[in-house]
Amino acid sequence: MMDEQALKARLPDSVAARIQTIKLTDGTVTLVLEASGLDADNRAGLESAVKQMLGEAEGVSEVRVAMVADRAPAPPVAPAPKTPRIIAVGSGKGGVGKSTLTANLAVALARMGRKVGVVDADVYGPSQPTLFDNKGAKPEGRNEKLVPVPSRHGVPVLSMGHLVEPGKALAWRGPMAGNAMAQLVDAHWGDTELLLIDLPPGTGDVQLTMLSKFKPEGAVIVSTPQDLALIDAQRAANLFETGKVPIIGLVENMSGYTCPSCGEVSDPFGKGGVEDASEGTGIPFLGRIPLAMEIRISSDAGSPSAAGDSAEAEPFRDIARKLSDWLDAASKSEAAVSKENA
Ligand SMILES: Nc1ncnc2c1ncn2[C@@H]1O[C@H](COP(=O)(O)OP(=O)(O)OP(=O)(O)O)[C@@H](O)[C@H]1O
Numbered sequence: 001m002m003d004e005q006a007l008k009a010r011l012p013d014s015v016a017a018r019i020q021t022i023k024l025t026d027g028t029v030t031l032v033l034e035a036s037g038l039d040a041d042n043r044a045g046l047e048s049a050v051k052q053m054l055g056e057a058e059g060v061s062e063v064r065v066a067m068v069a070d071r072a073p074a075p076p077v078a079p080a081p082k083t084p085r086i087i088a089v090g091s092g093k094g095g096v097g098k099s100t101l102t103a104n105l106a107v108a109l110a111r112m113g114r115k116v117g118v119v120d121a122d123v124y125g126p127s128q129p130t131l132f133d134n135k136g137a138k139p140e141g142r143n144e145k146l147v148p149v150p151s152r153h154g155v156p157v158l159s160m161g162h163l164v165e166p167g168k169a170l171a172w173r174g175p176m177a178g179n180a181m182a183q184l185v186d187a188h189w190g191d192t193e194l195l196l197i198d199l200p201p202g203t204g205d206v207q208l209t210m211l212s213k214f215k216p217e218g219a220v221i222v223s224t225p226q227d228l229a230l231i232d233a234q235r236a237a238n239l240f241e242t243g244k245v246p247i248i249g250l251v252e253n254m255s256g257y258t259c260p261s262c263g264e265v266s267d268p269f270g271k272g273g274v275e276d277a278s279e280g281t282g283i284p285f286l287g288r289i290p291l292a293m294e295i296r297i298s299s300d301a302g303s304p305s306a307a308g309d310s311a312e313a314e315p316f317r318d319i320a321r322k323l324s325d326w327l328d329a330a331s332k333s334e335a336a337v338s339k340e341n342a
Helices: 004-009 040-055 098-111 174-185 205-213 227-242 273-281 293-300 313-341
Strands: 019-025 028-034 062-068 085-090 116-120 157-159 194-198 218-223 247-258 285-291
Touching (some): 028 040, 040 062, 085 313, 098 194, 098 218, 098 247, 098 293, 116 174, 174 205, 205 227, 218 227, 227 273, 247 273, 247 313, 273 285, 285 293
Parallel strands (some): 028 062, 085 194, 218 247, 247 285
């Protein structure tokens, strides 16, 4: 004859351990189970398993299960922090003003209210710590990830220059440089919504790691107007196109120099080359930054032009507005696609 002990013996130990009371009366089993620590799905699963296992016992016509919880359910797990959107700033060759543009765009976007951070992935010539006036600061580590270094322009920064002595990284090659870049991106960015990544010039390992690990949402390419720089810029554009990263546009830097004494405008690196190239390739032209002493001096002083209100700030702000519009349009089209797929 089936009794409570025999019924209990039909259940696995882990389930039997949860039994608070069990009663068999006229073919009806009434069970009270301790259900602490189980979420709704697991409770439902436990109930139906118990009903099935005991319902099959001889002389049992009905199984009634009640669940009680001694302990409060575990608090909900905090949602994982959202990863920032990534925009890469690249160039074909060094010295064309990629770092200057990155810093100024970040500062201009921050002044527009965007929560923006900068990753200086230029392993071979990190200059963001100088541009943001946080040279010498060492990022803290928390749970094996880096904490970005704040700057007085409201833009947190992580740079190779914060991690290694100046000049040391020059010896890094290949995967080592790629891994170092990955550490800078995969950091505690907190509420930063947008990361501008200052890539090293060219198309090497850091760029390839970038494309494979953290595919940017878009890329900005900067070039000076002369032909040689443009050929290299085209190579950088090809790399992004191959990686299926949309090119937001081309920026012409160091075009048009106004002589501070006589006011005459000359074009040491030529003019209009980038705009012509953009017409030829169909890549949008985002704007032109003049060659100006003020830009160089404020960069070296850790106060990018876009942080102030000089005439030189305006072209940076204009390009930042275009970038901001592009980001808004990209989020809208992504929202539309998710709605369609829902
Ligand atoms: N429009 C400009 N007017 C005057 N000086 C500029 C301008 N743009 C950049 N510079 C100066 O040119 C130098 C090179 O600029 P920057 O470091 O931004 O170039 P880069 O392309 O990032 O170079 P690298 O790849 O070597 O890091 C810096 O001294 C910077 O201050």
